[in-house]
Amino acid sequence: xxxxxxxxxxxxxxxxxxxxxFSSWAVYVGKAIGWGTVLWMIGWVVVxxxxxxxxxxxxxxxxxxxxxxxxxxxxxxxxLLFSASRSSTPPINLNGRDVYRLALTAEDAREVLDWPLWxxxxxxxxxxxxxxxxxxxxxxYWFDIFTPFAAITLGCIAALTVDLEWLAYSAxxxxxxxxxxxxxxxxxxxxxSSVAGGVLGFGLAxxxxxxxxxxxxxxxxxxxxxxxxxxxLTAGYPPRFAAQSQIxxxxxxxxxxxxxARSRPDPDQHRRLRDQLLGRVSSIRPTRSLPLPALDSSVLxxxxxxxxxxxxxxPVFDQIGLVLQLAFVVFSSISTVSGVGGFxxxxxxxxxxxxxxxxxxxxxxxxxxxxxxRSLGRTLPGLAIIGLVGVIALFVSSLLNYxxxxxxxxxxxxxxxxxxxxxxxxxxxxASTGVEASTSASTLALVPAALLETFGVGSYTLxxxxxxxxxxxxxxx
Amino acid sequence: MSDAPILKLVDxxxxxARTQILENVNLTVNxxxxxxxxxxxxxxxxxxxxxxxxxxxxxxxxxxxxxxxxIVARSNFAFVPDEPALYxxxxxxxxxxxxxxxxxQPQAEARMLEFLEQFNLEGRLGEFPxxxxxxxxxxxxxxxxLGLELPLLVLDEPFNGLDAxxxxxxxxxxxxxxxxxxAVVVSAHQGDLAKTMLEGNVKSRVLLIENxxxxxxxxxxxxxxETQNLKELNA
Numbered sequence: 001x002x003x004x005x006x007x008x009x010x011x012x013x014x015x016x017x018x019x020x021x022f023s024s025w026a027v028y029v030g031k032a033i034g035w036g037t038v039l040w041m042i043g044w045v046v047v048x049x050x051x052x053x054x055x056x057x058x059x060x061x062x063x064x065x066x067x068x069x070x071x072x073x074x075x076x077x078x079x080l081l082f083s084a085s086r087s088s089t090p091p092i093n094l095n096g097r098d099v100y101r102l103a104l105t106a107e108d109a110r111e112v113l114d115w116p117l118w119x120x121x122x123x124x125x126x127x128x129x130x131x132x133x134x135x136x137x138x139x140x141y142w143f144d145i146f147t148p149f150a151a152i153t154l155g156c157i158a159a160l161t162v163d164l165e166w167l168a169y170s171a172x173x174x175x176x177x178x179x180x181x182x183x184x185x186x187x188x189x190x191x192x193s194s195v196a197g198g199v200l201g202f203g204l205a206x207x208x209x210x211x212x213x214x215x216x217x218x219x220x221x222x223x224x225x226x227x228x229x230x231x232x233l234t235a236g237y238p239p240r241f242a243a244q245s246q247i248x249x250x251x252x253x254x255x256x257x258x259x260x261a262r263s264r265p266d267p268d269q270h271r272r273l274r275d276q277l278l279g280r281v282s283s284i285r286p287t288r289s290l291p292l293p294a295l296d297s298s299v300l301x302x303x304x305x306x307x308x309x310x311x312x313x314x315p316v317f318d319q320i321g322l323v324l325q326l327a328f329v330v331f332s333s334i335s336t337v338s339g340v341g342g343f344x345x346x347x348x349x350x351x352x353x354x355x356x357x358x359x360x361x362x363x364x365x366x367x368x369x370x371x372x373x374r375s376l377g378r379t380l381p382g383l384a385i386i387g388l389v390g391v392i393a394l395f396v397s398s399l400l401n402y403x404x405x406x407x408x409x410x411x412x413x414x415x416x417x418x419x420x421x422x423x424x425x426x427x428x429x430x431a432s433t434g435v436e437a438s439t440s441a442s443t444l445a446l447v448p449a450a451l452l453e454t455f456g457v458g459s460y461t462l463x464x465x466x467x468x469x470x471x472x473x474x475x476x477x
Numbered sequence: 478m479s480d481a482p483i484l485k486l487v488d489x490x491x492x493x494a495r496t497q498i499l500e501n502v503n504l505t506v507n508x509x510x511x512x513x514x515x516x517x518x519x520x521x522x523x524x525x526x527x528x529x530x531x532x533x534x535x536x537x538x539x540x541x542x543x544x545x546x547x548i549v550a551r552s553n554f555a556f557v558p559d560e561p562a563l564y565x566x567x568x569x570x571x572x573x574x575x576x577x578x579x580x581x582q583p584q585a586e587a588r589m590l591e592f593l594e595q596f597n598l599e600g601r602l603g604e605f606p607x608x609x610x611x612x613x614x615x616x617x618x619x620x621x622x623l624g625l626e627l628p629l630l631v632l633d634e635p636f637n638g639l640d641a642x643x644x645x646x647x648x649x650x651x652x653x654x655x656x657x658x659x660a661v662v663v664s665a666h667q668g669d670l671a672k673t674m675l676e677g678n679v680k681s682r683v684l685l686i687e688n689x690x691x692x693x694x695x696x697x698x699x700x701x702x703e704t705q706n707l708k709e710l711n712a
Contacts, residue, residue, distance in 0.1 A: 268566055272607060284608040285568065292574045295583035302578035310566050360566055366529050367579050368551035477548075 010101070014115065017097075056141045065143050065209055070198045072205040076157055077194030080204075083161035084187050087172035088278055090241055091165035092116040093248035102242060109237040110230055117166065117229060121159040121222075128158030135208065149215040153207030156218035160186075163225030169241075170232045178235055182228030189224070193217055247277045264433040267318075268310055268360060288313055299369055303377025307359020311381055318356075323389060325353050330386075330393045330410035343446055350414065350442035354421045355433040357382030371426070372475035379422050386414050405462065409449070412465040417445035419472040481542030482507050483553075483628045483660040484528065488536040491520070491527050498523045502536070502691045506629075506662060510655045510679050512671050513664040515686035521664040522559055524686065525633045528662075529556040540629060552580065554629035559637065561618035563606045569593060569617055570602040576621045589624030595646055596620060612638040623650050629660045636665050648674045655679040 029038065094102065094116055102112045132151030139147045164186060170179035190204065197203025207215030251273050258265040275283035290312055293305045311319075329349045359378035362369060369377075390411035397407045421432055421441035430437040448464040482505045489502035498520045504511075513521050527534040530545030540550035567575060573593070577586040593599060596616040606614050615638045622630060630651070636644050648670060651661050656679055665671065671683065685692045 272565060272605070276607070283605070285604045289568075289571075292571065293578065295574075295577065295586065297578055299579055299581065302575055306564070306567065306575060309571070313566070360564075365531055366545075366551055366554070366556045367576075368548050368581075369579055370548055 010107075010111070013097070053137050053141070056138065058141060065145060068143070068209040069201050069203075069206065072208045073194045073197035073203055076197075076205040077190060080157065080160060080164060080190045080194075081187065083164040084168050084183060084190070086165045087168040089248070090169045090238075090244060091162050092120050093245040093252065094242075095249065096246070099242050099245055102237060108233075110233040113233060113237065114230075117162060120162045121226075124158040124162060125155040129155035132207075139208075143209075145209060146211055147208060148211065149207035149213075153205060153215060153218050156222040157205070160218065160222045160225045163222070163229045166229050167225075167232055170238050172238075174235075174238055176232055176235045176238070179228075179232035182224075182231055186221070186225060186228060189221060193221070244277055247273055251277070258433075264355065264435075266360075266431070266433060267356075268314070271314070286313055298373075300373045300377050300380075303359070303362070303369065303374055304380040307378050308381035310360050311385075322353075322356050322385070325349075325356070326386065326389045326414070327393065329353050329414055330389060330407060332410065343450060346413075347439075347442045347446055350417050350445060351438045353414070354417050354441055355438050357385065357418050358422055358425075358432045361432070370475075371477050375422050375426060376473065379418050382418050383415055386411060386418065409462055409465070412462060412469065413445050413449070416448075416465050416469050416472070417441050419469060420444050423472060481539065483541060484662070485539040486528065486536065487538075489524075489527060489538060490535040491523050491532060492535075493523070493532070497689050499527070499534075499686075499691075500689045504684070504691060506660045508655060508658040508660055508680065510651065510674065510681040511660070511662045512674070512681065512683045513662060513686065514666070514671075514683060519686040520689060521686055522633050524691075525556070525631050525662065525664060526558070529554070529631055531556075553627055554631060555580075555622040555625050555627050557618050557622045557630075557632045557635055559633040561606075561611075561614040563614060563618060565605065565607045568603050568605055569598060572606070572617060572621060573624070576625070580625050580627075582625055585624045585626065587624075589620045592620035592623050592646075592650070593617065596643055610638075612640060612643070615639060616643060619647060623647075623654075627659070629662070630654060631662045633664050634666070635663060636667050636670055644670060652679050655681070 026035075029035065092113070094112070098112050098116070101107050102109060129151045132154035135150045135154070136147050139145050139150070164183070167179045167183040167186065170176050171183050193204040195203070197206050201210070202212065202214045202217075204217060204221075206212065207218070251270065254265040254270060254273075272283060281287070290305065290309050293301050297305075314322075329346075332346055332349055357379070359381060362374055362378075390407070393407045393411065394404055397404055418441075421437055424430065424440045424444075425432040425434070425437040428437065428440075432438075445465075448468060449458070449461045452458050452461050452464060484504070484506040486502050486504040489499060489504075490497075491499040502524065513524065515521050523532065526532040528538050528540075528545060530538070530550070538545050541553045543550040543553075545551070545554075564572060564575065570590075573586045573589040576589065577583055590599075590602075593602065593616070596619075598613060598616055598620075601609070601613070606617055609617070615635070619632075619635055622632070632651075635647060639647065644667075651663065652674060654661050674681070682693065
């Protein structure tokens with residue numbers, strides 16, 4: 001096949017995929033949400049933005065703008081330099097078909113990678129353009145300056161990050177001298193224009209504070225970035241790109257699916273894929289392990305061990321974050337916020353915490369594990385952690401001469417929420433990281449307290465929570 | 478254990494996405510090797526998933542006299558799907574311990590480790606299967622299944638991705654299971670392997686799925702595989 005025919009075939013296949021993808025997406029949105037509803041929502045967003053702009057407080061005297069060049073030049077420069085130092089992962093990923101075209105066919109890498117690079121640039125440009133437009137509105141109200149180029153400036157800076165990231169990625173550990181040269185050149189220009197913007201008032205981000213067409217310098221930088229990226233591809237693509245692209249595709253699919261399913265992606269699976277992406281040893285073998293359970297252990301203990309093992313292997317920062325979050329939830333019971341506000345605050349805090357305390361799901365359905373063993377096994381380590389943090393909370397409360405009941409209420413409520421989350425997720429078939437499951441569980445966990453307080457018998461809340469917990473712990477099979 | 482057959486299917490019918498995949502499937506399996514064959518898309522995997530209780534179906538499926546979804550049935554069979562279903566958060570060694578405990582067979586762990594050693598995976602016990610190749614994952618999946626002492630093994634295309642020594646080891650292990658009085662249901666396309674296995678003096682049958690029906694092209698105990706059957710296997 002000649003290159004020309006190959007390119008036209010590729011374009012044809014891409015158009016076909018995109019049109020099919022777009023039409024199924026349009027049908028899905030039409031059925032799931034309704035296009036009328038979407039238009040209605042967009043209309044209200046526009047109204048909200050206009051109304052928001054109108055209620056912006058106006059000052060008698062505009063705020064001084066003398067510090068804007070330094071702030072914006074520094075921020076823009078640091079952002080671009082940070083992008084230029086991101087060399088471990090690519091800013092783009094390919095679909096399966098394009099990975100094979102890149103790796104297994106004679107096609108020029110530029111032909112394959114041009115589309116995803118442009119797609120990434122346009123996406124980042126569009127998001128940043130909107131933010132820049134918002135700045136234009138704010139600047140005219142607060143600083144009394146007209147900045148029509150802010151949107152284009154910010155859009156181009158955002159799009160340029162794609163090229164800087166790609167060049168940094170291509171230059172790392174390879175003989176790609178073109179990528180190295182273009183990266184160095186762009187970094188020099190970015191630093192110089194950033195300093196010039198801060199000192200002279202004309203430079204990288206001057207579109208944020210003045211009307212001078214020199215503010216459009218980022219457009220030129222973006223053009224240089226695009227030329228640089230294309231030049232770097234003359235030497236081919238980085239060898240690790242194909243494998244990393246496939247992992248990135250899986251990661252992004254996970255994020256997209258979780259968005260559609262209104263849940264958070266499974267954090268453990270996400271971490272494993274990130275480890276694979278970055279080639280960490282922990283993607284091949286664990287860096288931490290718990291002792292294996294004894295061979296005469298019960299099934300319940302085996303499931304609980306697996307749950308504890310998963311939690312134990314999470315990064316230390318995650319574990320510290322979990323304990324702090326748990327402490328906050330327990331101590332939020334002591335806070336004086338009451339009424340609907342207090343109810344919502346506690347439900348929210350609990351909803352964010354609970355999914356982190358449940359063990360991994362059991363995808364292999366033919367294994368002879370009873371639902372009660374699975375249910376309790378998945379929650380047992382979480383219950384133990386709550387108990388441990390609870391004991392510390394009680395100890396601290398007694399040291400500070402606080403009454404113990406609020407802390408006890410918080411502990412039992414969190415335990416109840418955890419049991420409810422596992423049940424709700426299992427019964428309804430939701431992922432335990434899903435918004436539906438965690439919101440339902442956290443709200444239900446607060447129901448005993450809300451009901452009893454409404455009827456003036458709030459002193460029975462602790463007992464009621466313990467009783468409901470006991471009921472949930474009863475085996476159902 | 479009761480006198481019920483190890484596996485019994487009565488008027489099994491599976492309809493997926495309004496498409497009739499299987500209809501009026503009747504089958505009774507005891508201590509024997511059942512080699513399930515048919516063209517791609519004929520319904521072999523569907524039949525296996527249905528009898529493992531992983532797909533909705535009409536009719537009756539009984540494993541040692543119980544519904545496949547019951548704990549008793551699940552404690553009496555192991556299913557190896559065509560794509561290895563593993564716990565990606567556990568190492569190979571941890572898989573063996575967890576599987577042995579889940580099936581309440583502590584002694585199975587040693588057998589699983591033995592199979593892993595025979596599959597040349599003894600040096601990879603501390604690794605996650607997600608970093609392994611398709612064949613290595615398949616070997617783990619098979620070791621976990623073969624280590625268990627269960628009346629029924631259901632294996633969907635177990636030879637795929639295996640190297641030649643591993644295929645020979647699997648064939649031998651499955652024959653041994655049948656000789657020990659267990660039932661093995663295997664789906665595969667490899668006619669040469671079928672010939673080797675079915676010639677091994679074990680009670681065996683070749684079943685062909687065609688047009689949503691199961692056809693018994695029976696071959697009784699120790700009888701040589703007829704050319705016709707092999708042609709069908711290779712079709």
